[in-house]
Amino acid sequence: MTGNPTANILEVDHLSMRFGGIVAVKDLSFTAKRGDITALIGPNGAGKTTVFNCITGFYKPTTGMIRMIHGDSREFLLERLFDFRISKLAKVARTFQNIRLFAGMTALENLMVAQHNGLMRASGYTFLGLIGSPGFRSAERSAIDRARYWLDRIGLLARADEAAGNLPYGDQRRLEIARAMCSRPALLCLDEPAAGLNAREGEALSELLRLIRNEHDTSILLIEHDMSVVMQISDRIIVLDYGVKISEGTPQMIRDDPKVIAAYLGTDEKTAIAVMAGGA
Numbered sequence: 001m002t003g004n005p006t007a008n009i010l011e012v013d014h015l016s017m018r019f020g021g022i023v024a025v026k027d028l029s030f031t032a033k034r035g036d037i038t039a040l041i042g043p044n045g046a047g048k049t050t051v052f053n054c055i056t057g058f059y060k061p062t063t064g065m066i067r068m069i070h071g072d073s074r075e076f077l078l079e080r081l082f083d084f085r086i087s088k089l090a091k092v093a094r095t096f097q098n099i100r101l102f103a104g105m106t107a108l109e110n111l112m113v114a115q116h117n118g119l120m121r122a123s124g125y126t127f128l129g130l131i132g133s134p135g136f137r138s139a140e141r142s143a144i145d146r147a148r149y150w151l152d153r154i155g156l157l158a159r160a161d162e163a164a165g166n167l168p169y170g171d172q173r174r175l176e177i178a179r180a181m182c183s184r185p186a187l188l189c190l191d192e193p194a195a196g197l198n199a200r201e202g203e204a205l206s207e208l209l210r211l212i213r214n215e216h217d218t219s220i221l222l223i224e225h226d227m228s229v230v231m232q233i234s235d236r237i238i239v240l241d242y243g244v245k246i247s248e249g250t251p252q253m254i255r256d257d258p259k260v261i262a263a264y265l266g267t268d269e270k271t272a273i274a275v276m277a278g279g280a
């Protein structure tokens, strides 16, 4: 890991996002530390995806600053960059609530597509790729090695040549994360990666996210409704309600915060406590 592991990788400063009369995010400030898994939780419509869309350049925030700080101290103000520069320069990758793999391409091909930019660079944007110049061949070998490494980590090496769309749902979810990791992001933003997973698939997902945190120089920002995943793997949790931050802290602190329990599930305290404990 490069740089100070306890330093911030992301600083969101007084972020607001308005859609006409709707204030989706209101004066939100929070930080994510390098090497941490930071979770953004809150009830439906709390503004979580809007925050992700601001960080990844899909939306330009109405006001506020989003600073990405790399281990070598380079800084990027994300609200000033186009989305393709956010992924290329600031090294922020994301996945979406719905699966966006290329269903007709194989698992391996999906991971190669993620490395297209590097391969294009190695070809000099000319025919060198077609004739297989030594520089291009070496870049292609490393891209295949990286793709195979990630297929192995998600347990899909034996199914590398199967169409992604034919894989079980949980495997597709992990393949999407592997695809994002092939671009070697400094920050990986995951929008509800556990949605639709059964308990066993949820456990495999948690394991993958822990592996990314422990063995790679990638910090994770996570939106997730599945509290068993959030409570198990997050280092820090930020809670939004109606676009406003109502709490932040360790999983234990969040689990015990009556404001969170009340906001998250309304007034049905018994159900709320069960869900915050990861049991529903």
Ligand SMILES: Nc1ncnc2c1ncn2[C@@H]1O[C@H](COP(=O)(O)OP(=O)(O)OP(=O)(O)O)[C@@H](O)[C@H]1O
Pocket (backbone or CB within 6 Å): 019, 022, 023, 024, 042, 043, 044, 045, 046, 047, 048, 049, 050, 051
């Ligand atoms: N493009 C848009 N135009 C108008 N309103 C929007 C737009 N995107 C989001 N909103 C509104 O902003 C608010 C926050 O929505 P957002 O999707 O960010 O919440 P969320 O916490 O991600 O919800 P969920 O958990 O259901 O995905 C909602 O009231 C939503 O209707």
